[in-house]
Structures are given as structure tokens and as C-alpha cells.
Amino acid sequence: MRTPEDIADEVKRLISGQLSIPIETIDVSSQIADLTVDSIQLFELLIAFEAFYQVKASYDDVVKLNTVGDIINYVEHKTK
Amino acid sequence: MNSTFAEIGDKDFWQKNKFLVIKDIQKSSPDRHTSYLSQAEISVLETKNRKLEWLTGRLAAKESLSKYLDLKSLPRNKPGDISVLSKNSGVPTFYLGKENLDLHLSISHSGDLAVANVCDSSGYLGIGVDIETVRDFKTRIVQSFMTGLEFSYYLDQDKETKNVFATVIWSTKESVLKALGSGLKIQPGRISLEFDKQRLAVSSVRLDDKKIELETSWTTHDDFYIMASTKLLIT
Numbered sequence: 001m002r003t004p005e006d007i008a009d010e011v012k013r014l015i016s017g018q019l020s021i022p023i024e025t026i027d028v029s030s031q032i033a034d035l036t037v038d039s040i041q042l043f044e045l046l047i048a049f050e051a052f053y054q055v056k057a058s059y060d061d062v063v064k065l066n067t068v069g070d071i072i073n074y075v076e077h078k079t080k
Numbered sequence: 081m082n083s084t085f086a087e088i089g090d091k092d093f094w095q096k097n098k099f100l101v102i103k104d105i106q107k108s109s110p111d112r113h114t115s116y117l118s119q120a121e122i123s124v125l126e127t128k129n130r131k132l133e134w135l136t137g138r139l140a141a142k143e144s145l146s147k148y149l150d151l152k153s154l155p156r157n158k159p160g161d162i163s164v165l166s167k168n169s170g171v172p173t174f175y176l177g178k179e180n181l182d183l184h185l186s187i188s189h190s191g192d193l194a195v196a197n198v199c200d201s202s203g204y205l206g207i208g209v210d211i212e213t214v215r216d217f218k219t220r221i222v223q224s225f226m227t228g229l230e231f232s233y234y235l236d237q238d239k240e241t242k243n244v245f246a247t248v249i250w251s252t253k254e255s256v257l258k259a260l261g262s263g264l265k266i267q268p269g270r271i272s273l274e275f276d277k278q279r280l281a282v283s284s285v286r287l288d289d290k291k292i293e294l295e296t297s298w299t300t301h302d303d304f305y306i307m308a309s310t311k312l313l314i315t
Contacts, residue, residue, distance in 0.1 A: 031129065033130075034129045034130055037190065037191050038189065038190040038191070038211075038212055038213075039210070039212070039250075039254050039264070040212055040215070040247075040250055042264070043221070043224070043225065043250075043264065043268070044218075044221055047220065047221055047224050051220075059264055059265050059266065059267050060265050062264070063263060063264055063265050
């Protein structure tokens with residue numbers, strides 16, 4: 001069973017690996033639009049999350065996620 | 081100002097639409113360019129983390145508007161009198177003072193590149209523009225945004241042109257989704273493109289099985305980046 005701290009850690013690690021940015025520069029308030037360079041990168045990030053957590057994301061929901069904290073909350077909700 | 085703009089697209093659709101790509105501005109200070117902004121935009125700029133990227137998009141939009149007005153033989157305003165501000169939906173729009181100009185506008189960024197395009201709202205329901213640098217795609221990603229038929233075309237491409245082709249597909253779909261006003265709320269795999277195989281021009285676009293009436297075109301610059309634009313027709 002993943003704790004909220006585990007999920008926060010995993011999400012930051014996934015973003016860091018996928019976007020090639022240092023993990024220490026990512027925090028819950030980081031804006032996703034500031035971390036990604038373009039829409040393909042955003043889509044690649046989404047696919048990486050779907051693969052890692054074995055979930056199918058709703059695109060309607062995903063576009064409402066603005067910060068890393070929003071992603072963590074979304075993953076917590078989807079993996080319950 | 082001209083030195084920071086590189087106008088590309090030299091035929092038909094691209095010429096008529098006066099696409100603009102702005103680059104290299106990122107190497108300079110944002111303060112040098114704030115004379116092109118309205119007071120309302122300067123207030124927004126102060127809240128942005130990626131100031132140069134945001135500014136580059138605004139400059140592309142204003143230059144695109146100038147070209148549009150020239151094309152229609154309409155008078156231009158000073159760039160600082162025009163504001164490019166986002167509606168609640170996030171879609172950018174032009175204001176002259178407090179007056180919302182009756183035009184469709186789309187802006188796209190990729191790294192230090194920005195492109196914008198403008199069209200009137202009397203003939204079109206919306207506009208979408210996209211710019212992407214060509215990159216190495218993982219097959220898993222490509223399959224996620226292509227239909228089966230598109231993926232079979234992709235597999236038919238040479239090793240060198242696979243990534244260009246995949247970027248064309250993505251960029252065209254992104255421009256269609258922006259013109260529809262949905263963005264990524266609609267999974268790009270639900271959009272299917274049919275191509276004229278010779279030129280790889282897009283001949284038909286469907287959302288699920290429904291044909292969308294639009295004008296769409298893409299171009300490339302040295303296979304380094306792809307730009308696509310879509311204008312949704314009023315039917």
C-alpha cells in the first residue's frame with residue numbers, strides 16, 4: 001500500500017526522469033506548464049504516468065491539473 | 081525588431097496566412113521588449129515564471145495581427161495599444177483598449193520558438209496553430225496518438241523521416257484540437273488524418289468517425305521544427 005509520501009516521491013521522480021530536470025527543483029507548488037517545454041512533452045508525461053500506475057487517465061481531468069501537487073492528489077485518488 | 085523575426089512559409093496557404101516564427105529573443109532581456117506591451121500585459125508578465133516565452137508569444141501574436149491588418153488594408157495600431165490577453169478558457173484574444181477585437185487568435189510555443197496566427201470570425205469558428213521541434217519518439221508514444229492507419233504510414237517511412245512524420249501528425253492534431261477549443265481534453269488518437277500520400281498534405285480530418293470541415297496545413301523548416309495550422313470552417 002502506497003502512502004501519500006510514497007506517491008509524492010514517485011511523482012516527483014517520474015517527472016524528473018521524464019523531463020530530465022533535477023528532482024530537487026520540483027516541489028508540490030511547481031507549475032506543470034513551467035516544467036514542460038511543449039505539448040508533446042506534456043503528453044509523454046501523461047503516458048508515462050498511465051504506464052507506471054497502470055491507470056487510464058481521463059483527459060478531461062488531466063487538463064485541470066496545474067501543479068505537481070495536483071498530480072499527486074490525482075494519482076492518490078486514481079490508485080485508491 | 082525585424083532581426084528577431086523569421087517569416088517562413090513561401091507558398092499558397094502559408095503565404096496567405098502570414099505565419100510568423102519568432103526565435104532568438106530568449107537570448108535577450110525581457111525588459112528590452114516591454115515597449116511592445118500594453119499596461120495590462122505588463123501586469124500579467126510580472127506574474128509569469130517563463131517571462132521570455134510568454135513575451136515571445138505576445139510578439140508573435142502582435143506581428144501576426146499587423147500582417148493580417150496589412151492584408152485587409154486596415155490601419156495598424158501601435159503594438160503597445162493592443163493587448164493579447166487570455167479568456168477564462170485560456171484561449172488568447174486581442175483587445176484594443178477594452179474593446180475585444182472580433183478575431184480568432186492562436187499562439188504556440190516550443191522551446192525558444194513561438195508562432196501565432198490570426199483569422200476573422202466571420203468565416204471561421206476557430207483557429208489553432210502549433211509548433212514542435214522534431215525529436216526522437218518512442219514507439220509507445222507514437223502509438224498513443226496515432227490511429228492504426230497513421231501508424232502504418234509511420235512504419236512505412238525511412239528511419240530518417242519517421243520522427244518528422246510523427247511530429248507532423250502530432251502538430252496537425254494539436255492544431256485541430258486547439259481550433260476545436262478542446263485542446264488535450266480530446267485524446268489526439270481520436271482524431272484521424274488522411275493524407276495525400278505524395279505530398280503528405282492532409283486531405284481529410286475526422287473526430288471519431290465524423291468529418292470535420294476545416295482548412296489545415298503544415299510545413300517544416302529544415303526538418304528541425306514543424307508548424308501546423310487549422311482553421312475551422314463555419315458550415
